Amino acid sequence: MKYKYITIEREYGSGATRIAEELGKKCGIPCYGEEILEIVAKENGTTVDRIEQYEEHASGSFIYSIYMMSKLTQGEADLSTREGDLHLAEQKVIRRLAGEGSAVFIGHCADSALEDRQGVLRVFIKSDHDDKISRCIKEYGIPERDAETVARRFDRKRANYYQINTGLKWHDERNYDIILDSGKLGIDGCVAALSGLLGK
Numbered sequence: 001m002k003y004k005y006i007t008i009e010r011e012y013g014s015g016a017t018r019i020a021e022e023l024g025k026k027c028g029i030p031c032y033g034e035e036i037l038e039i040v041a042k043e044n045g046t047t048v049d050r051i052e053q054y055e056e057h058a059s060g061s062f063i064y065s066i067y068m069m070s071k072l073t074q075g076e077a078d079l080s081t082r083e084g085d086l087h088l089a090e091q092k093v094i095r096r097l098a099g100e101g102s103a104v105f106i107g108h109c110a111d112s113a114l115e116d117r118q119g120v121l122r123v124f125i126k127s128d129h130d131d132k133i134s135r136c137i138k139e140y141g142i143p144e145r146d147a148e149t150v151a152r153r154f155d156r157k158r159a160n161y162y163q164i165n166t167g168l169k170w171h172d173e174r175n176y177d178i179i180l181d182s183g184k185l186g187i188d189g190c191v192a193a194l195s196g197l198l199g200k
Contacts, residue, residue: 013132
């Protein structure tokens with residue numbers, strides 16, 4: 001089966017953003033990550049920084065977590081918190097962009113947003129500890145003394161945000177169709193594997 005959409009969840013420092021961007025270029029399709037936030041910010045009269053602050057609050061708030069989990073359990077989509085509103089806005093943008101054609105989506109629970117569509121490949125990209133820390137220092141410019149702490153903080157935030165908004169465990173392999181290790185395959189290897197599945 002040739003896939004039409006690729007959704008990517010990833011460990012911090014795995015190089016997944018670069019993989020997604022290179023994949024988009026190779027396949028001639030758009031890649032959406034930060035762009036999703038930019039669209040939501042423009043349409044909701046706010047800023048990307050403000051949305052990221054809301055997401056930070058949502059992923060670290062015990063009360064918000066309980067609230068969202070109860071909504072998911074009850075099957076309710078009417079979320080009255082600002083964090084919930086923005087999450088729903090992101091999901092709508094992702095579905096709208098998917099309606100325009102094949103694309104690569106990074107983060108933002110895109111696999112959940114597109115769960116009813118055909119041709120979605122759900123990907124998780126990870127890497128070994130040393131490779132991630134090295135990339136944080138060399139490519140992201142994070143001081144060596146802070147690299148491990150920053151990586152852990154971002155992974156924790158992503159895991160919490162994913163679970164809060166989907167009810168699923170971020171690291172659970174059963175939630176994905178394919179898991180790639182960028183430390184072993186390299187950036188080019190991951191791009192090659194995924195482009196083949198897109199039929200490019």
